[in-house]
Amino acid sequence: MDKIERLLRQHHIRPTAIRLLMYKFLHEKNVAVTLNDIESGFDKSERTTLYRTIKTFEKNGLVHQIDDGTGVAKYALDEPENQKGNSQDLHLHFHCTSCNETVCLTDHKIPHISLPKGFVTQDMNLVLKGTCDKCNRK
Amino acid sequence: MDKIERLLRQHHIRPTAIRLLMYKFLHEKNVAVTLNDIESGFDKSERTTLYRTIKTFEKNGLVHQIDDGTGVAKYALDEPENQKGNSQDLHLHFHCTSCNETVCLTDHKIPHISLPKGFVTQDMNLVLKGTCDKCNRK
DNA sequence: AAAAACATGCAACTTAAGTGCATTATTTCC
DNA sequence: GGAAATAATGCACTTAAGTTGCATGTTTTT
Numbered sequence: 001m002d003k004i005e006r007l008l009r010q011h012h013i014r015p016t017a018i019r020l021l022m023y024k025f026l027h028e029k030n031v032a033v034t035l036n037d038i039e040s041g042f043d044k045s046e047r048t049t050l051y052r053t054i055k056t057f058e059k060n061g062l063v064h065q066i067d068d069g070t071g072v073a074k075y076a077l078d079e080p081e082n083q084k085g086n087s088q089d090l091h092l093h094f095h096c097t098s099c100n101e102t103v104c105l106t107d108h109k110i111p112h113i114s115l116p117k118g119f120v121t122q123d124m125n126l127v128l129k130g131t132c133d134k135c136n137r138k
Numbered sequence: 139m140d141k142i143e144r145l146l147r148q149h150h151i152r153p154t155a156i157r158l159l160m161y162k163f164l165h166e167k168n169v170a171v172t173l174n175d176i177e178s179g180f181d182k183s184e185r186t187t188l189y190r191t192i193k194t195f196e197k198n199g200l201v202h203q204i205d206d207g208t209g210v211a212k213y214a215l216d217e218p219e220n221q222k223g224n225s226q227d228l229h230l231h232f233h234c235t236s237c238n239e240t241v242c243l244t245d246h247k248i249p250h251i252s253l254p255k256g257f258v259t260q261d262m263n264l265v266l267k268g269t270c271d272k273c274n275r276k
Numbered sequence: 277a278a279a280a281a282c283a284t285g286c287a288a289c290t291t292a293a294g295t296g297c298a299t300t301a302t303t304t305c306c
Numbered sequence: 307g308g309a310a311a312t313a314a315t316g317c318a319c320t321t322a323a324g325t326t327g328c329a330t331g332t333t334t335t336t
Contacts, residue, residue, distance in 0.1 A: 014302075016314065035292080049315050051293075056314095067207045069263055071324085072292070094257060110264075111249050118271025119232060125207055126248075126264045133256025152333075154283065173323080187284050189324075194283095209293085210323070 011060040018045050022053050023062075023077075032066045032074035032093070032102040068095040068102040068127050079106050090124060096132035103132070149198040156183050160191050161200075161215075170204045170212035170231070170240040206233040206240040206265050217244050228262060234270035241270070 004023050008015040025041050026033065038050050054075050057063040066074040091106045110126050142161050146153040163179050164171065176188050192213050195201040204212045229244040248264050 014313075016301085018315080046316050048294090048317075052314080067205065067209075069205045071205075071211075073209075092251070094253065094259075097260070105254070108251065108253070111251075113230070113246065113249075113264075113266065115232065115246070115266065116243070116271065118274050119266075120268045120274060121232075121266045122235070122268040124264065124266045126251075126262065128251065128253065128257075128259045128262045130258045130260040133254065136256050136258060152282075154332085156284080184285050186286075186325085190283080 008062075011057075011062050013056060013060050013062065018042075018049060019053055019056075022050070022057070026057075026063065026075070026077045029076075030103065032068070032076040032104065034072050034074050036072070038075075066093050066102055066104075066127075067125060068093055069129065070095070070100070070102075074102055076102075076104050079104070092126040092128060094132065095127055095129045096135055097129055098131045098135040101132065102127075146200075149195075149200050151194060151198050151200065156180075156187060157191055157194075160188070160195070164195075164201065164213070164215045167214075168241065170206070170214040170242065172210050172212050174210070204231050204240060204242075204265075205263060206231055207267065208233070208238070208240075212240055214240075214242050217242070230264040230266060232266045232268070232270065234273055235267055236269045236273040239270065240265075 004020055005015040008019060008023065013019060021042065022038065025038065029037075035047070035051055035054065038054065039047055042050060054063065058065055058075065061078060063075045063077050066076060068074060090110045091104055092108050092110055093102055094105055095102045110124055113121075113124075115121060142158055143153040146157060146161065151157060159180065160176065163176065167175075173185070173189055173192065176192065177185055180188060192201065196203055196213065199216060201213045201215050204214060206212060228248045229242055230246050230248055231240055232243055233240045248262055251259075251262075253259060
């Protein structure tokens with residue numbers, strides 16, 4: 001409890017009730033969640049607040065937004081190892097078209113790609129799509 | 139003119155006036171366009187029609203949709219060499235955060251990526267973000 | 277030329293994202 | 307500790323993109 005509070009403070013986020021709850025919520029999930037997912041998990045609070053909360057988390061480097069091609073933004077906690085270094089976490093994401101879940105594959109880094117002359121890369125986004133381990137076992 | 143008509147027919151698309159115009163429009167551009175871009179280029183026609191036209195093109199393998207992270211779907215013509223083979227065109231896209239243009243880098247293929255056991259990949263999406271050659275020259 | 281199939285245009289709906297502003301809670305500073 | 311300042315929350319509303327239903331118009335088929 002104290003631990004989460006300290007973590008939020010480290011990121012310059014005031015640890016309000018909702019924020020603590022949302023952090024726990026995100027922490028329990030091991031998949032990326034949409035704002036709707038979050039909303040469903042919080043009967044208490046209101047969409048706008050949850051929206052602004054996740055945006056605050058994002059701005060302060062606690063979560064990253066994932067664009068998996070479904071057209072809806074998803075969010076996942078930054079892993080601690082990525083939080084330390086200020087290097088951007090260029091891990092890839094896997095989107096399962098069967099269960100619609102998206103997971104971070106944090107230990108799969110995106111390979112370096114050489115571009116035509118004049119292009120400067122600042123960021124990248126790689127999403128693999130297919131069926132995940134859970135769905136393939138069924 | 140006839141050439142485009144034949145091309146559409148080859149893709150089982152009836153060559154109506156709007157479709158011919160849209161094909162030309164897409165062909166002239168060398169960047170991916172949004173539905174809004176198309177709309178702006180066609181005072182004549184209506185959003186719904188343009189929407190359905192581009193979707194018809196997509197369904198019949200004439201264009202591919204690109205999700206560059208801006209939250210708006212973009213479309214670009216499939217290159218002829220990709221049309222022949224039925225292998226999915228796994229080229230990558232570059233999105234310029236300065237001019238907001240997105241281009242297909244068709245000769246840059248996405249490298250193979252090995253996944254954890256149980257994951258089966260069917261498709262993938264790689265978008266690099268940064269500044270393009272034109273913007274860097276300015 | 278009539279029937280069938282398809283394309284187009286208009287209106288309306290859905291969903292997600294985002295903003296303005298009043299109210300409530302938390303810090304800061306004396 | 308209490309007042310002022312700052313920030314968080316909740317509600318209503320707006321925007322933007324995508325999408326569908328249906329009536330009308332056009333093309334194809336026979």
